[in-house]
Amino acid sequence: MEIFNFFPLRHHHMLQVSYALLIISCIPFAISDINDKHIVEDSREIIPFQKFGFLEDGHTLISIKDISWKSKAHKAQLNLNSMGFYIFKMSFLGPILKEAIRNKHSCVLSSKYVQVLSTFEKLTTNSSAYNVSTTVDEPDEYILSFVNCKADLFEVSMNVHTEMYNLKHGEKEFLSAGKTNLPILYFLLFLIYTSFFVIWVFTCIKQRPITEKIHTIMGALLLFKMLSMISAFEYYMYVRKTGTPHGWDIAFYVFGLFKSVLLFTVIVLIGTGWCFLKPHLQVREKKVLMVVMPLQVVENIAYVILREKGLTTKEWSFLCFTWKRTLLLVDVVCCCAIFFPIIWSMINLREASKTDGKAARNLEKLKLFKQFYMVLVGYLYFTRVAVPEINYRLNYRYEWVGNATEECVSLAFYVFIFYNFKPIERNPYLVIDEEEEKAAGQFLEDGTLI
Structure with missing residues (x-):
């Protein structure tokens, strides 16, 4: 699987890893931990949202609406399980990249190192929106991302609202x-x-x-x-x-x-x-x-x-x-x-x-x-x-x-x-x-x- 497909690095695995690490290193610039993002016809395989340090009582809330996708190939068939949101520990970034390099056709949603929050399979007939709320069981530093394992065939558009916070004395703390x-x-x-x-x-x-x-x-x-x-x-x-x-x-x-x-x-x-x-x-x-x-x-x-x-x-x-x-x-x-x-x-x-x-x-x-x-x-x-x-x-x-x-x-x-x-x-x-x-x-x- 190609983790970041901004540049043609398919045949240079070490460059893939280096480039991915560089992109991840930029994530701390996102400070506000309630985010509203508008994604339009995006063909990237991985769309990272934000990084957050969770304590013992951490929570993640995602609200997605106006979901649509456009096929780049004639009569391409979409598997809704191939698109979705997931989080993973920063310490697991290396193993995830190694998995992707070993098996280029695998989807990160099937990796043992990630926690899948939701996939587009949750979409019901005539529905283009859904919400998902998850409790983070293990305290650590996590990255929230969206994956489109069929990025070579489909472009995705959606509006995404995310909240990441820790509960302290019953109150939300949105700072990492x-x-x-x-x-x-x-x-x-x-x-x-x-x-x-x-x-x-x-x-x-x-x-x-x-x-x-x-x-x-x-x-x-x-x-x-x-x-x-x-x-x-x-x-x-x-x-x-x-x-x-x-x-x-x-x-x-x-x-x-x-x-x-x-x-x-x-x-x-x-x-x-x-x-x-x-x-x-x-x-x-x-x-x-x-x-x-x-x-x-x-x-x-x-x-x-x-x-x-x-x-x-x-x-x-x-x-x-x-x-x-x-x-x-x-x-x-x-x-x-x-x-x-x-x-x-x-x-x-x-x-x-x-x-x-x-x-x-x-x-x-x-x-x-x-x-x-x-x-x-x-x-x-x-x-x-x-x-x-x-x-x-x-x-x-x-x-x-x-x-x-x-x-x-x-x-x-x-x-x-x-x-x-x-x-x-x-x-x-x-x-x-x-x-x-x-x-x-x-x-x-x-x-x-x-």
């Missing part, structure tokens, strides 16, 4: 088991960033004579980070209780966009030394900003498309391959681009220290920029490499731990930036003795900081 702690996590982060923002505003007011434009932009970054945290809290809270975000997803995406753009902008501006080392940006530094800011907009658009576009759409294979690659490429370009201003500033400080006779003062600044460079490398590596690896290895019940880890690292990065580049009065008449000046100059000549 590993995400139930996300509302409280984001609410705590909202309180932390609100306090952070208030302290920053107070500091800027207190140091108003030496507060620069960069400090105002940093304050705006904290504001949008705070708003994105409260939006995330409301988003996951509504999904947890009702299964849909009630519009909070829009606020979540908008504030997230501004937060991402401002974060990279602040990093670039600090890296250039704007307002700290010089009052104006050079042409090459402006070009970096002109590249990074639009790319951040593109990256956030790609993120929203991947998160919101359901797996049931025919274009999902295209979206998964193109937008996910776009997301990765744009992120890599942005991460590389923001290092250039920091390196330029470090080189300029090093060269200036050799000519202006202020090696010790420039050495102090150089050390700070070196620390900023190293912390930035660690932050980007951890959030782009370590966090996905942690998420991959976590049990489905502790999926929230990955989010908490990433946010804690982000908070530490924010604290470092705002503490080290806060508006403080620096003494321009710092007295340096000859031995300190000589040691600083020698340190710079050795090039150990670059």
Whole structure:
């Protein structure tokens, strides 16, 4: 049986498996666990709907209406048992794919690794709708899918309403088991960033004579980070209780966009030394900003498309391959681009220290920029490499731990930036003795900081 027939992979079994795993890896983007999907003349063999982590009292509800199919071959005979909905454990994905490769003509509905929820055999005469409700007996992470084992002969059209939830104290929880702690996590982060923002505003007011434009932009970054945290809290809270975000997803995406753009902008501006080392940006530094800011907009658009576009759409294979690659490429370009201003500033400080006779003062600044460079490398590596690896290895019940880890690292990065580049009065008449000046100059000549 051909599990995913978006591309002609019939004769390349390892490519089939790899492609199927890639498609499944995109499933976590579906957050809302009440879904309404309209499928029109779809000839895919497998249509994945969503992934969900069930606890001891898990339930699945499927409502199908306006079911119809169109034959692609003259006088083709349809077996209604060859079309239906099923769920299977994520851990069984490998065995299911191996079964399909060994027996290309088998139907996944006959596999021992799946739990069949319903087939079109339940359709009665002159009926094009039915409902099915199922209790999940074994707690685990499951995938809900539809299969058309006669996809080479028939195209299917239908409207599908699905609900997946756990019962806790008699109430429905529509968030997957590993995400139930996300509302409280984001609410705590909202309180932390609100306090952070208030302290920053107070500091800027207190140091108003030496507060620069960069400090105002940093304050705006904290504001949008705070708003994105409260939006995330409301988003996951509504999904947890009702299964849909009630519009909070829009606020979540908008504030997230501004937060991402401002974060990279602040990093670039600090890296250039704007307002700290010089009052104006050079042409090459402006070009970096002109590249990074639009790319951040593109990256956030790609993120929203991947998160919101359901797996049931025919274009999902295209979206998964193109937008996910776009997301990765744009992120890599942005991460590389923001290092250039920091390196330029470090080189300029090093060269200036050799000519202006202020090696010790420039050495102090150089050390700070070196620390900023190293912390930035660690932050980007951890959030782009370590966090996905942690998420991959976590049990489905502790999926929230990955989010908490990433946010804690982000908070530490924010604290470092705002503490080290806060508006403080620096003494321009710092007295340096000859031995300190000589040691600083020698340190710079050795090039150990670059």
